[in-house]
Amino acid sequence: MTTQQLTHARPISTQRLLLGCGVVAGPFYVTVALAQAFTREGFDLARHPWSFLANGELGWIQTANFVLTALATIAAAAGLRRALTPGRGARWAPALVGVFGASMIGAAVFPADPAMGFPAGTPEGPGAITLSGTLHMAVGGVGFLCMAAACYVIASRQARQGRGGWALYSRVTGTLFLGSFVGIASGSGSAWTNLMFVAGIVAVWCWLSLMSLSLYRHAA
Numbered sequence: 001m002t003t004q005q006l007t008h009a010r011p012i013s014t015q016r017l018l019l020g021c022g023v024v025a026g027p028f029y030v031t032v033a034l035a036q037a038f039t040r041e042g043f044d045l046a047r048h049p050w051s052f053l054a055n056g057e058l059g060w061i062q063t064a065n066f067v068l069t070a071l072a073t074i075a076a077a078a079g080l081r082r083a084l085t086p087g088r089g090a091r092w093a094p095a096l097v098g099v100f101g102a103s104m105i106g107a108a109v110f111p112a113d114p115a116m117g118f119p120a121g122t123p124e125g126p127g128a129i130t131l132s133g134t135l136h137m138a139v140g141g142v143g144f145l146c147m148a149a150a151c152y153v154i155a156s157r158q159a160r161q162g163r164g165g166w167a168l169y170s171r172v173t174g175t176l177f178l179g180s181f182v183g184i185a186s187g188s189g190s191a192w193t194n195l196m197f198v199a200g201i202v203a204v205w206c207w208l209s210l211m212s213l214s215l216y217r218h219a220a
Contacts, residue, residue, distance in 0.1 A: 015082045016219050022076025022212030026205025028067040036061060042120040045198060046191040049184065051136065054087070056119030059111065066108035073101030076212055083215040089157040096150035097208070103143025108136035125192040126189075143183065147204055148178040154211065166214075173207040176200050 033050045037043050041088035053062035077180040084090040113133030114122040151174025155166060159167040180200025 018079025070104035106139030
């Protein structure tokens with residue numbers, strides 16, 4: 001292989017590596033979060049958002065989960081920038097996914113306030129609202145809105161490419177994710193809003209994984 005060929009191959013290899021991060025980011029995050037949800041004392045999926053897992057003695061696990069998944073998501077955004085260029089959404093979609101990744105780092109730095117009896121020993125009820133908890137909601141809200149927007153931006157691109165099935169999937173995912181966030185942000189605390197939020201999170205991570213995999217397979 002000539003020097004020119006090696007130089008040409010390097011960015012292709014990098015692109016596939018970055019997209020590979022997008023493939024694994026979601027499964028990694030969901031697996032680690034659910035493993036904690038089913039094993040940590042007092043945690044209830046119908047009552048407690050996954051962010052609560054960053055509290056307590058074992059809170060470092062979820063904090064690390066936030067950070068590692070964030071780095072993989074930001075890497076995926078860089079891969080999307082390469083894979084979607086040129087074309088519609090090549091700039092905005094990766095930027096929006098990147099902001100979502102960065103928001104997860106913010107969520108790790110500013111953990112949610114303990115509440116609703118979790119971690120074990122915490123009084124029932126909403127609990128005290130601290131600056132950390134407020135910032136956690138703020139950075140999370142920005143990230144969730146950006147990720148929902150990314151779904152719609154990519155759906156528009158897919159529709160223009162004649163990929164109707166993918167476009168519909170992207171729009172449905174974005175709508176479900178946005179709706180689940182609005183439900184949890186309303187502060188109702190009902191079981192159905194918490195479970196819908198879980199469904200929205202799983203859906204958007206599946207979408208990112210499948211889209212990254214599709215682009216990975218078609219990378220030159």
